[in-house]
Amino acid sequence: MADRGLKDRNDRRVTAADVAKSAGVSRATVGYVLNNTPGTRISPETRRRVLDEATRLGYRPSAAAQALARGRSKIVLVVLPDWPLELTLRTQLDEAARVLDEAGYAVIVHTDHGSEHAQPLWKLVEPEVVVGLVPFTPAQVRSIRAAGITRIAPNPDLRLDIGAIPAVVAGAQLQVRHLASLGHRALAFASPADPRLADLAAVRRLAAEREAVALGVEVRDARAVDHRDEALPSVLHAWLSAGITGVVAFNDDVAGTVVGTAVRAKILVPQDLAVVGHDNTPMASYFAPTLSSVGIDSVGFGRWMAQQALNLAEGRPSTDEFPGPTAFLIERESTSPAR
Amino acid sequence: MADRGLKDRNDRRVTAADVAKSAGVSRATVGYVLNNTPGTRISPETRRRVLDEATRLGYRPSAAAQALARGRSKIVLVVLPDWPLELTLRTQLDEAARVLDEAGYAVIVHTDHGSEHAQPLWKLVEPEVVVGLVPFTPAQVRSIRAAGITRIAPNPDLRLDIGAIPAVVAGAQLQVRHLASLGHRALAFASPADPRLADLAAVRRLAAEREAVALGVEVRDARAVDHRDEALPSVLHAWLSAGITGVVAFNDDVAGTVVGTAVRAKILVPQDLAVVGHDNTPMASYFAPTLSSVGIDSVGFGRWMAQQALNLAEGRPSTDEFPGPTAFLIERESTSPAR
DNA sequence: CAGTTCTGCTTGTGCGCGCAACCTCGGCAA
DNA sequence: TTGCCGAGGTTGCGCGCACAAGCAGAACTG
Numbered sequence: 001m002a003d004r005g006l007k008d009r010n011d012r013r014v015t016a017a018d019v020a021k022s023a024g025v026s027r028a029t030v031g032y033v034l035n036n037t038p039g040t041r042i043s044p045e046t047r048r049r050v051l052d053e054a055t056r057l058g059y060r061p062s063a064a065a066q067a068l069a070r071g072r073s074k075i076v077l078v079v080l081p082d083w084p085l086e087l088t089l090r091t092q093l094d095e096a097a098r099v100l101d102e103a104g105y106a107v108i109v110h111t112d113h114g115s116e117h118a119q120p121l122w123k124l125v126e127p128e129v130v131v132g133l134v135p136f137t138p139a140q141v142r143s144i145r146a147a148g149i150t151r152i153a154p155n156p157d158l159r160l161d162i163g164a165i166p167a168v169v170a171g172a173q174l175q176v177r178h179l180a181s182l183g184h185r186a187l188a189f190a191s192p193a194d195p196r197l198a199d200l201a202a203v204r205r206l207a208a209e210r211e212a213v214a215l216g217v218e219v220r221d222a223r224a225v226d227h228r229d230e231a232l233p234s235v236l237h238a239w240l241s242a243g244i245t246g247v248v249a250f251n252d253d254v255a256g257t258v259v260g261t262a263v264r265a266k267i268l269v270p271q272d273l274a275v276v277g278h279d280n281t282p283m284a285s286y287f288a289p290t291l292s293s294v295g296i297d298s299v300g301f302g303r304w305m306a307q308q309a310l311n312l313a314e315g316r317p318s319t320d321e322f323p324g325p326t327a328f329l330i331e332r333e334s335t336s337p338a339r
Numbered sequence: 340m341a342d343r344g345l346k347d348r349n350d351r352r353v354t355a356a357d358v359a360k361s362a363g364v365s366r367a368t369v370g371y372v373l374n375n376t377p378g379t380r381i382s383p384e385t386r387r388r389v390l391d392e393a394t395r396l397g398y399r400p401s402a403a404a405q406a407l408a409r410g411r412s413k414i415v416l417v418v419l420p421d422w423p424l425e426l427t428l429r430t431q432l433d434e435a436a437r438v439l440d441e442a443g444y445a446v447i448v449h450t451d452h453g454s455e456h457a458q459p460l461w462k463l464v465e466p467e468v469v470v471g472l473v474p475f476t477p478a479q480v481r482s483i484r485a486a487g488i489t490r491i492a493p494n495p496d497l498r499l500d501i502g503a504i505p506a507v508v509a510g511a512q513l514q515v516r517h518l519a520s521l522g523h524r525a526l527a528f529a530s531p532a533d534p535r536l537a538d539l540a541a542v543r544r545l546a547a548e549r550e551a552v553a554l555g556v557e558v559r560d561a562r563a564v565d566h567r568d569e570a571l572p573s574v575l576h577a578w579l580s581a582g583i584t585g586v587v588a589f590n591d592d593v594a595g596t597v598v599g600t601a602v603r604a605k606i607l608v609p610q611d612l613a614v615v616g617h618d619n620t621p622m623a624s625y626f627a628p629t630l631s632s633v634g635i636d637s638v639g640f641g642r643w644m645a646q647q648a649l650n651l652a653e654g655r656p657s658t659d660e661f662p663g664p665t666a667f668l669i670e671r672e673s674t675s676p677a678r
Numbered sequence: 679c680a681g682t683t684c685t686g687c688t689t690g691t692g693c694g695c696g697c698a699a700c701c702t703c704g705g706c707a708a
Numbered sequence: 709t710t711g712c713c714g715a716g717g718t719t720g721c722g723c724g725c726a727c728a729a730g731c732a733g734a735a736c737t738g
Contacts, residue, residue: 013487013694015693015694015695016694016695017694017695025717025718026717026718026719027694027695027696027718027719028696028697028717028718028719028720029716029717029718030695031695031696031697032696032697032717035696037696037697040716040717041714041715041716041717042716042717043715043716043717046716046717058485060462060485060486060487061694061695062407062465062693062694062695063406063462063463063464063465064403064404064406064407064412064465064693064694064695065403065407065693065694065695065696065723066694066695066696067402067403067406067695067723068401068403068404068407068693068694068695068696068723068724068725069694069695069696069697069722069723070695070696070723071696071723073403073463074463075463075464084426084429087423090423094450097450106460106463106464108447108449108460108464109448109449109450110447110448111433111436111448121445121447123399123402124402124412124413124414124445125402125414125445125447125464126401126402126403146397146399147399148352148399227621227624227625228624253621253622256622256625256626257621257625260625260626260627261625263627264627282566282592282596283592283595283622285566285567286566286595286596286599286600287595287599287626288599288602288603288627352724354723354724354725355724355725356724356725364687364688365687365688365689366688366689366724366725366726367687367688367689367690367725367726367727368686368687368688370725370726370727371687371726371727374726376726376727379686379687380684380685380686380687381686381687382685382686382687385686385687400724400725401723401724401725403723403724403725404693404723404724404725404726405724405725405726406693406725407693407694407695407723407724407725407726408692408693408724408725408726408727409693409725409726410693410726
């Protein structure tokens with residue numbers, strides 16, 4: 001009757017054996033009942049007795065023992081790059097977690113800060129699948145493989161280039177296309193100051209430059225902009241002098257920095273300088289002027305990611321293809337046709 | 340010599356027994372060497388042989404088996420409320436993870452979305468400690484306890500009120516104090532539209548109202564502001580008509596929404612309406628006008644959180660007190676003395 | 679030289695569970 | 709009566725490790 005029932009009088013945990021003894025059956029029967037093991041035949045009456053006894057005693061299976069005996073853990077580890085978490089990413093993760101959760105997998109999200117003192121997480125939790133939001137570095141792949149995990153996404157054998165992932169670069173292409181279609185011929189690319197984003201920014205920048213070449217426009221400058229940088233106004237003026245009329249911003253935060261600085265420096269947006277952001281954050285729609293931006297179907301990507309993980313976990317064949325580009329441009333006040 | 344060495348020819352994992360056999364010692368010796376078990380005396384020569392053999396075979400201990408045998412897992416589970424992750428929170432987590440990592444604990448961060456299909460994470464990974472960034476609900480406490488975890492922070496027995504946590508409400512108090520000290524007598528409280536933040540916003544609002552009473556000023560209105568809401572401009576005008584001259588915003592995002600809308604509606608900020616944000620995001624300093632905001636010492640809080648978790652994990656006594664308020668107000672363009 | 683202590687190991691057991699293989703017993707056809 | 713079958717279980721082993729207890733031999737002790 002003890003309401004706790006959580007612990008034996010000896011402070012030992014309640015095991016399946018305890019339940020078995022208490023229900024007058026064998027340990028195996030308890031396992032069969034509790035796991036609904038297919039291919040076993042247990043009479044309804046026994047089944048009920050076991051279940052009753054289990055709840056009465058407050059039985060809870062040991063995750064460690066289960067993992068050990070089963071050799072699997074029903075965990076999917078999602079590894080994040082060390083980026084400041086944007087809403088887009090967060091939305092994507094939430095959706096992925098939801099889908100995997102429904103399939104009975106627990107999702108552990110983990111940011112790899114590189115310098116781990118403790119064990120890498122994949123050693124500690126023995127996940128069935130490790131999913132990277134960005135392709136793993138060879139060192140990471142080695143470490144994960146060394147932990148005995150073979151199910152890794154994206155497939156490391158493809159030696160995938162991050163610049164080939166639509167979700168990563170489609171936005172930048174769209175940004176350039178948008179400005180080009182408005183008649184802007186000379187552009188600048190604005191990166192964030194946060195060094196953690198430098199690599200990603202470089203990839204997007206490259207994609208933007210490639211797209212510019214394809215469209216016959218020019219990216220005349222690319223640099224990191226920091227809202228704390230006193231020299232930022234002169235950078236903007238230098239852009240104008242260089243004939244630059246459009247700015248491709250890494251994200252809305254950067255776009256806001258540029259636009260905010262411009263407004264303060266009496267540079268007209270979009271008349272003098274058109275700026276397009278990325279991620280379509282809420283801020284883009286309340287900033288003054290409102291910011292044109294690229295929206296990403298993060299829910300869709302999250303779902304796709306979860307599907308990849310599930311395929312891997314259950315040993316199904318999975319396409320190595322990425323879903324089609326599902327980025328779209330939202331035009332607002334910060335961009336207009338070039339004069 | 341097999342460079343893989345990861346798997347036996349039979350595809351079985353390499354166990355401590357394999358290493359033992361290969362090194363010509365017993366299984367226990369291998370364990371003692373690899374764990375540096377105190378109180379055991381192994382000759383340097385044997386030690387080296389074991390280590391060599393272990394690396395040669397690519398031995399990796401099974402986390403599940405270790406957890407099972409040891410009865411502990413060296414994992415700290417941090418449970419997040421279901422909030423959109425702000426930079427502040429993220430900074431706090433990163434710091435906490437860093438500290439715990441250094442102590443040899445792996446940190447798993449987990450967002451509790453409520454409707455879990457899979458097992459709650461605390462059942463799946465059997466962490467030693469579960470830390471909530473916000474006090475757990477009774478239901479959560481029950482669930483965690485039911486999973487056999489006794490080390491929980493914040494201490495659930497205190498039945499702690501979230502409104503009593505300095506980190507949560509100190510900012511709101513500071514905001515009110517700031518506006519009051521500038522001579523604003525009638526204020527409005529602006530909450531975010533995201534329903535996930537409703538509870539937290541309510542707590543902050545209450546704290547603001549209490550502080551207002553204490554300072555002899557009045558919070559005349561409190562409502563959620565949504566940047567997609569067409570009626571927002573008229574809300575602001577209504578505020579002005581009601582004599583409201585200062586706005587306490589839940590966070591910088593909300594502050595930006597208010598300020599952006601005001602600017603668009605030809606309401607002067609800060610002359611007609613002073614607005615103070617919360618979190619001191621980068622945006623606050625590039626918005627036009629720049630936003631006064633409350634900064635939180637998130638690194639300090641993260642460190643404190645980690646310390647609490649460590650105390651709990653290692654069974655040390657831990658103070659139930661919170662660290663003193665370490666919020667500070669950054670004054671920028673969006674606030675000025677009342678006329 | 680018997681007795682004691684210390685060193686450097688080894689053997690054995692238990693952690694809690696999953697699952698293959700095996701048992702028992704009643705029903706039923708030959 | 710024997711033989712077979714299927715329902716409803718049970719016994720036993722293995723997962724990989726930690727750790728208590730034991731044990732041989734060397735090194736001291738008196």
